Amino acid sequence: MVWREEEEARDEVFQAMERGEDASSEGTVLLIVSGMMHQLNILGGEIWKLLDGTRDETSIINSLLSEFDVDRETLASDVRSFLEDLQRRGWIRYE
Amino acid sequence: MNKKIPSAPITINWTLTFRCNFSCRHCYSRVEKAEELETGQIKEIMRRVAEYKVPFINYGGGEPLLRHDLFELTAYASSLGFNVSMNTNAYLMTKEKAKLAKDSGFKTVGISIDSTKPEVHDAFRNTPGSHKRAIEAARHLGEQGVRLTVSSVICRINHGEFEDLVRQAITLGAEQISLHNYKCTGLGMTNKDELDLTPDEWMKFYMKAIEVRTNEKGIRISMDDPITASIHKAPEQPIVKGSTCGKLSLNIRANGDVTPCGFIPVVIGNLLTDDLKDIWDGSAVLERMRNKKPKEKCLSCKHYEDCLGGCTARAYAMTGDFDSPDPHCWVEK
Numbered sequence: 001m002v003w004r005e006e007e008e009a010r011d012e013v014f015q016a017m018e019r020g021e022d023a024s025s026e027g028t029v030l031l032i033v034s035g036m037m038h039q040l041n042i043l044g045g046e047i048w049k050l051l052d053g054t055r056d057e058t059s060i061i062n063s064l065l066s067e068f069d070v071d072r073e074t075l076a077s078d079v080r081s082f083l084e085d086l087q088r089r090g091w092i093r094y095e
Numbered sequence: 096m097n098k099k100i101p102s103a104p105i106t107i108n109w110t111l112t113f114r115c116n117f118s119c120r121h122c123y124s125r126v127e128k129a130e131e132l133e134t135g136q137i138k139e140i141m142r143r144v145a146e147y148k149v150p151f152i153n154y155g156g157g158e159p160l161l162r163h164d165l166f167e168l169t170a171y172a173s174s175l176g177f178n179v180s181m182n183t184n185a186y187l188m189t190k191e192k193a194k195l196a197k198d199s200g201f202k203t204v205g206i207s208i209d210s211t212k213p214e215v216h217d218a219f220r221n222t223p224g225s226h227k228r229a230i231e232a233a234r235h236l237g238e239q240g241v242r243l244t245v246s247s248v249i250c251r252i253n254h255g256e257f258e259d260l261v262r263q264a265i266t267l268g269a270e271q272i273s274l275h276n277y278k279c280t281g282l283g284m285t286n287k288d289e290l291d292l293t294p295d296e297w298m299k300f301y302m303k304a305i306e307v308r309t310n311e312k313g314i315r316i317s318m319d320d321p322i323t324a325s326i327h328k329a330p331e332q333p334i335v336k337g338s339t340c341g342k343l344s345l346n347i348r349a350n351g352d353v354t355p356c357g358f359i360p361v362v363i364g365n366l367l368t369d370d371l372k373d374i375w376d377g378s379a380v381l382e383r384m385r386n387k388k389p390k391e392k393c394l395s396c397k398h399y400e401d402c403l404g405g406c407t408a409r410a411y412a413m414t415g416d417f418d419s420p421d422p423h424c425w426v427e428k
Contacts, residue, residue: 032105035271038334
């Protein structure tokens with residue numbers, strides 16, 4: 001699995017969010033898995049970068065709370081859904 | 096319209112040499128000549144390209160194994176973080192070379208095999224014994240634990256037997272078979288009438304190949320051809336639509352010249368002197384390719400939004416116009 005953060009896109013998304021615009025569909029991380037290319041949006045990309053094998057779900061949520069203007073409950077639900085999707089695809093595993 | 100183009104190429108297709116020990120009847124590069132870069136020059140370009148986090152380098156050719164420094168370059172590229180692969184006719188892939196491929200860090204090696212019948216493959220590749228050597232090379236690579244892919248150029252000699260090619264690739268232990276569409280560039284143009292399929296034959300081939308791909312679990316089947324958008328919707332929206340060259344990939348020639356893809360002989364810079372990002376962001380040619388305008392039958396076609404006129408290289412080869420409809424396209428007006 002190979003991935004790359006699209007730093008320019010990430011900066012633009014955060015700037016758009018600061019202006020109050022919805023940029024949640026913009027890709028900020030590219031993932032190449034088994035020859036197929038996938039794109040993660042800003043929340044998915046920020047979660048992805050934190051998946052270094054040392055953090056649990058609570059730690060990820062705590063890290064992201066400072067980045068996103070959202071209440072903890074909503075963020076926790078989004079993080080959970082995203083991680084479940086990654087696990088279903090076989091892209092992450094829990095140890 | 097295309098979505099946003101990535102900040103830099105995902106793949107650099109790199110022709111290290113135009114020299115080849117074969118003279119295949121369809122080859123795009125046999126008519127090409129260029130002075131080859133020295134080892135140090137290539138490493139310097141690799142170092143600068145790595146700054147933009149390009150994840151993949153794929154050597155094409157010419158035959159990469161003719162470069163005396165192939166494994167040295169690969170070891171260097173791997174140390175910079177590139178995932179390196181190559182396409183080879185494998186005639187020179189001995190057991191010793193297979194070990195060097197493994198040790199230098201090749202992530203995958205793609206072997207060209209165009210028929211399950213040795214005499215057909217050998218005639219197409221104009222080299223007696225080449226099928227046998229390709230099969231042996233696959234075994235050598237397998238023994239070294241190098242991941243193997245098989246590349247087959249679909250054309251008149253094999254479009255009816257592609258399922259046999261898939262089975263052969265599975266037998267060889269390949270993880271992917273790429274069914275490449277025929278390109279009318281170089282000798283591919285010279286021998287087009289003899290080797291290329293008609294649009295109707297392409298449609299029938301792709302309909303069958305997509306069905307086989309859907310049901311085949313033993314190997315990944317790759318068919319990178321935008322005209323299939325009219326008969327198949329990908330389960331996920333692709334990152335870019337239409338041709339991927341100039342949107343996800345670039346091509347470097349033996350002398351450092353950059354072209355949008357190996358099949359579009361339009362030079363848009365040279366990495367000895369130009370910066371990759373400047374070319375990627377500033378090339379007027381890439382801008383044109385990323386913003387094609389429908390013309391002729393594409394103007395009223397409901398599939399244009401997904402295929403963006405099909406393969407830009409084929410359109411350009413036949414008409415000199417990026418915007419022309421793909422000559423392989425079977426969709427009527």
